[in-house]
Amino acid sequence: MSSSTPRDTASRNPSLKRTLGLPSVVFFGLAYMVPLTVFTTYGIVTELTAGHLPAAYIVTTITMIFTAIAYANMVRAFPVAGSAYTYTQQSFGASIGFLAGWALLLDYLFLPMINYMVIGIYMSVALPTVPAWIWIVAAIVLVTVFNVLGIRLVASANMVLVGAQIAFIAVFLVMAIATYGGQAEPISPLAPFYSSEFDFSTILAGAAILCLSFLGFDAVSTLSEETKSPRKTIPRAILLCTVVSGLIYIGLSWLGHVAFPNWQDFTDADSAAVDVMMHVGGGFLTAFFTAAYVAGCVASAMASQVSVSRILFSMGRDGTLPRSVFGKVHQRFKTPYLASLVVGVVSLVALLISLELASSMISFGALIAFTFVNLSVIKHYAIDKGRRHGVEAVKYIVVPAIGVALCLWLWTSLSGTTFAVGLAWVALGVIHLLYLTRFFRRPAPKLDFSEADPEAVAGAEPARA
Numbered sequence: 001m002s003s004s005t006p007r008d009t010a011s012r013n014p015s016l017k018r019t020l021g022l023p024s025v026v027f028f029g030l031a032y033m034v035p036l037t038v039f040t041t042y043g044i045v046t047e048l049t050a051g052h053l054p055a056a057y058i059v060t061t062i063t064m065i066f067t068a069i070a071y072a073n074m075v076r077a078f079p080v081a082g083s084a085y086t087y088t089q090q091s092f093g094a095s096i097g098f099l100a101g102w103a104l105l106l107d108y109l110f111l112p113m114i115n116y117m118v119i120g121i122y123m124s125v126a127l128p129t130v131p132a133w134i135w136i137v138a139a140i141v142l143v144t145v146f147n148v149l150g151i152r153l154v155a156s157a158n159m160v161l162v163g164a165q166i167a168f169i170a171v172f173l174v175m176a177i178a179t180y181g182g183q184a185e186p187i188s189p190l191a192p193f194y195s196s197e198f199d200f201s202t203i204l205a206g207a208a209i210l211c212l213s214f215l216g217f218d219a220v221s222t223l224s225e226e227t228k229s230p231r232k233t234i235p236r237a238i239l240l241c242t243v244v245s246g247l248i249y250i251g252l253s254w255l256g257h258v259a260f261p262n263w264q265d266f267t268d269a270d271s272a273a274v275d276v277m278m279h280v281g282g283g284f285l286t287a288f289f290t291a292a293y294v295a296g297c298v299a300s301a302m303a304s305q306v307s308v309s310r311i312l313f314s315m316g317r318d319g320t321l322p323r324s325v326f327g328k329v330h331q332r333f334k335t336p337y338l339a340s341l342v343v344g345v346v347s348l349v350a351l352l353i354s355l356e357l358a359s360s361m362i363s364f365g366a367l368i369a370f371t372f373v374n375l376s377v378i379k380h381y382a383i384d385k386g387r388r389h390g391v392e393a394v395k396y397i398v399v400p401a402i403g404v405a406l407c408l409w410l411w412t413s414l415s416g417t418t419f420a421v422g423l424a425w426v427a428l429g430v431i432h433l434l435y436l437t438r439f440f441r442r443p444a445p446k447l448d449f450s451e452a453d454p455e456a457v458a459g460a461e462p463a464r465a
Contacts, residue, residue: 034300068239083104172289192254
């Protein structure tokens with residue numbers, strides 16, 4: 001008979017505290033995605049698509065809805081932290097799961113960076129006497145402290161910061177419509193979706209980059225161990241975040257294009273939103289936008305750092321990363337504090353790279369992870385559980401298969417530089433996997449549900465005859 005106590009069990013297999021409900025999780029996802037993130041790559045993708053950013057967002061939104069359905073299905077089966085890493089690991093085995101998690105780390109590590117970079121860019125425009133690096137370092141320190149102190153603090157702060165963005169969107173909506181109506185020769189309302197300069201290949205290339213805008217719906221799944229009734233709450237939050245954010249992105253990009261159609265006149269593609277705001281509302285709207293957007297970036301940085309620290313925690317708890325660092329939970333705050341500190345240090349790379357490269361790298365990792373999650377639905381439900389007849393064939397085979405095809409389609413539209421850096425990252429993952437398994441002479445570490453949270457264990461649906 002085992003003499004282990006509950007405290008001994010908890011120390012061997014640490015878990016997180018369930019405190020979040022549906023509103024908090026949805027706000028977390030929206031904060032992560034940032035309603036105003038449409039302006040992060042606004043100039044870059046507008047120039048790439050020759051003024052058809054809203055059309056590119058439609059393609060990305062459709063792709064993400066299929067993938068969001070896959071995430072919702074998988075989180076019902078495995079309501080624990082780990083996201084694509086856990087789903088792929090449980091469906092295809094520890095080695096494939098590790099590589100999916102490694103790819104997921106690429107976009108999760110870069111997303112906090114891109115928020116810090118954007119904070120530096122726009123604060124430097126607002127206050128040019130202060131170097132961008134000071135804003136970046138200050139934001140990294142602030143966000144890391146919040147992450148260590150606890151998820152409830154992050155969730156509360158995110159509600160306030162998302163509220164500020166919603167207020168800006170309302171003002172921008174009114175002023176953009178007024179600007180459009182006051183133009184002597186306004187462009188056609190359909191021009192941002194289709195015009196004589198429309199090129200579907202560039203739309204796909206733009207849509208591939210825009211995947212970074214949707215990295216909140218999958219991040220929601222990383223809160224499964226901190227959410228009440230995760231099998232119900234997380235799937236609903238995933239779908240709500242995807243649909244609502246997609247509509248916001250399409251609408252905001254359309255408003256920007258019809259109010260300021262002269263995209264060729266951008267001063268700088270990285271900060272093109274400043275040109276749009278100055279044209280639509282002058283100094284007032286520009287200042288309001290900068291404040292709301294920086295607030296949104298802080299919210300997104302907090303949410304994204306929460307997510308990547310939970311991914312690292314899950315991998316550290318499994319032994320795929322050092323347990324002594326990534327698998328530890330703070331005794332008082334119940335957060336993976338060392339993982340959060342590591343992410344804060346890595347985020348300093350934001351001082352060295354370009355916004356375009358960071359955006360592309362996020363999409364590279366995300367599309368690999370999204371592909372594996374769709375494949376996991378087919379493997380787990382249709383193959384392993386035998387749920388492949390009637391309506392379930394559509395739900396667990398047809399829908400995820402379409403998701404796989406759409407993800408691969410976008411993935412092939414990324415640039416050559418993105419592939420070079422991304423494949424180098426994957427190669428590092430393979431090398432680390434070979435080290436862990438001693439060249440596959442022993443199995444890779446795998447998540448053990450035997451001592452996991454009871455509600456998480458209950459998430460695994462029984463096989464059907």
